[in-house]
Amino acid sequence: MFNLIDFVGSISNWMWGPPMLMLVVGGGIFLTIRLGFFQILYYPYILKQTFGTIFKKHTGQGTVSPFQAATTALASTIGASNIVGVPIAIAFGGPGAVFWMWIVSLIGCATKFSEIVLGIKYRELNEDGQYVGGPMYYLSAGISSKAIGETLAIIYAFFTMIILAASVAAQSVSATQTVAVMGVSKITTGIILTILVSVIVYGGITRIASVSSKLVPFMASIYVLGALIVVLCNITTVPSVFALIFTSAFTPSAAVSGVAGSGLTAAMRWGIARGTYSCEAGMGTAPVAHSAATTDHPVRQGFWGIFEITVSSLIICTMSALVVLTTGIWSQVDPSVAASMPTLAFQSVMGDTLGGLLVSLSMLLFVISTIIVQVFYGEKQCEFFFGTKIAKILKIFYILAIFAGALGGLETVFGFLDVILGVTILPNMIGLILMSGQVVALKKEFFSSSKYYLKDIRHH
Template sequence: MEGFVNAIINFSNWLWGIPMLVILVGGSLFLTIKLGFFQFKYFPYAMRETFGKMFKKPEGEGTISPFQAATAALASTIGASNIVGVPVAIAFGGPGAVFWMWIVALIASAAKFSEIVLGIRYREKNEEGEYVGGPMYFLKNGIKSGLGKALSVIFSFFLMIEIIPSIATQAASAVQTAGTINIPNWVTGSLLVVLVGLVVFGGIKRIASFTEKLVPFMALLYIIGGIIIIIVNITELPRAIGLIFKHAFTPIAATGGIAGAGIAQAIRWGTARGVYSNEAGMGTAPIAHSSAVTDHPVRQAMWGIFEIVVDTLIVCTVTALIVLVSGVYELVPADQAASMPAVAFQQLLGNNLGGGIVTVSILLFVLSTIIVIAYYGKTQAEFLFGATFSNIMVIVYLIAIVLGVYGGIEFLYNFLDILLATIIIPNMIGLLLLSNEVKDLKNEFFSNSKYYNPAK
């Protein structure tokens, strides 16, 4: 059995090396070129349509507001890894990894934009009269062959299954974090089960109502705390930014918490961070966005760019600067890199307040992630087997929380990344095969004054 598990681990490590990075980053670069580098050309307009019109009443059809859809998607992407994943990338890829994280995020905007456009284009109404969509629908209905149906089933089935170990590992992170401030495992686990059950069984409207309040609060709590640390160490900010750009193109020697890294390691770790942080190309975001009220698929897809800005360019960047300006990257060993932000907060605000901010942030990030990915799994079950079975899967996901709290997930955890690949591959195939439709819809939007008015 041990040999089998080791083989799975080795295969997973190989798969998530060059092969998956080529699929995700290479596919996103292809879409960026095909769409005319739209995410750069129309970036100011995208920010006006999102940040600038966050609370404006939308026009068109849908179930929830565009902002609610974005916060639901952000609830999944802004997770504990935004706090612990970035310092790990710096430890093993050097400060230059942050530069490549930014570059990959901007390129990956094309994949996220495309999947949201297609999600809206091929969305349907379910038995409860709510709009539903995502890769399972645009693969089945957009690709007119048996291939499309096969890809939709593969995506939907493996996403439904992948969410079980994913929820379990999120729950495990929550109880480990809560344990640092002496909250018993059973208290954390019970709270997660109750809150997740109440919100997810309520459907997309209740989820959207919950996340539109939780996500801004949890993000601001962490960002404000991080900005305080950066301001206190403001004299180190120019040096930190210089390290990011310098070591994106030159190696860095081993020092303190940095294991030493060449340019290849900076690109590898920064690329992985960029891919994981915003879920672009994974096909999950359009599941939330497909419920949004909008008059055109492209308008809603602008929120995908908004999510990448918030998740990667703001939250992940704040984490990176916390680690660099505070100097903890020179003090904490590389194998303990995940603790760097907590150490930085504790240095300035003390063990209780500093550690408390990081702990509360991680707990909120985990809660929001579990709620949204449980909904994603519920929609897959509904797509494959109907509404009744989807409620059964919610119960399975609640049991997964208990597994995460009390252990028993080690075997499943080894399959997590492989399962994730079985989701990404059919989604990226669909995005590439349907890229002409995305291009046509993009051109339709920006050439029609009914939709696109840069003066507004």
């Protein structure tokens, strides 16, 4: 068994090296060029259409509001890795990894935008009268070759259905470990989590979206405000930290203190990987949530994908980076325990109790929100294969995965997560590239129409 685990680990390391990064980042660059770098040129306008319209009523057809759809997707995107993943990237890639994380996040905007646009274009009304969509729908209906499209859709939905069950269990493990320091047993944590998530997810997308629209802003605000306090208490180091990020991104240098690797190659490798994971562009999960949104045009909802990346990667991940860099913790902790950096950084300013509690609370909320939405995503993959009635029954397996994860003993299963994730990304990225012309056409339609973009400009 240990040989099998080692073998799977070696496949995972190879897959998530150059092959997967070339596919995801290369695909993102291709889409960015085809879309005319719109995520940069129209960024101020996109912010107005997302952050600036959160409390406005939206026209069009849909099941939930655009903001609720975005926060539902964000609930899955923002996870414990937003807190501990960035310090790990810095530990092994040096401060320059942060710069490359920003770059790949900007590139990922084109990918996530394309996913959501196609998700809206090819969404369907299910038996319950709710809008559903995602890669499994746009792959099967949007590719000119029906055989290729349906094959890609089946591969995506089948392996996503599997990986979400394992991912739910993995998130449950994180929640159990987070509250274990408070003396709460695994069984108690598992029972509470299972009941809490069940009550929410069995209310359907409307209840999930309602909870997410309140939980996500709350949990993000707690963490970002706490991080701001830490950074402000070390404000004098901020200019030198930004200078270090930019110089380390382009200048090969020897490892600094406990940092395992701060050369140019290491900075790019870890920064690109962190950016890819944090924005989830190419994974295809976001359009599953966005397909339920009320919107008058696919492109307008696509803007909310850029909103997500702004919040998850460019705000939360950046704050995690600044916390460990401005306090100097990044150069004092051994890379093998890099996940402890955020807690140590918060404790250096707020004290052991308050600092540790704030990080633990943030991680717990991030994990719970992720579990809720991943159970919903799993149900939608089942629905694609079996319909709504059977999908509601199969949802129980995702609920049981929460309890199984809390009890532990699934470490062997978790070893397959990255490999299966790679298998799900492949058909989605192929589909996005094949259907990129459709995204370009919809983008041109939106930005040249007096009904959409030109009307917005005149209004402002």
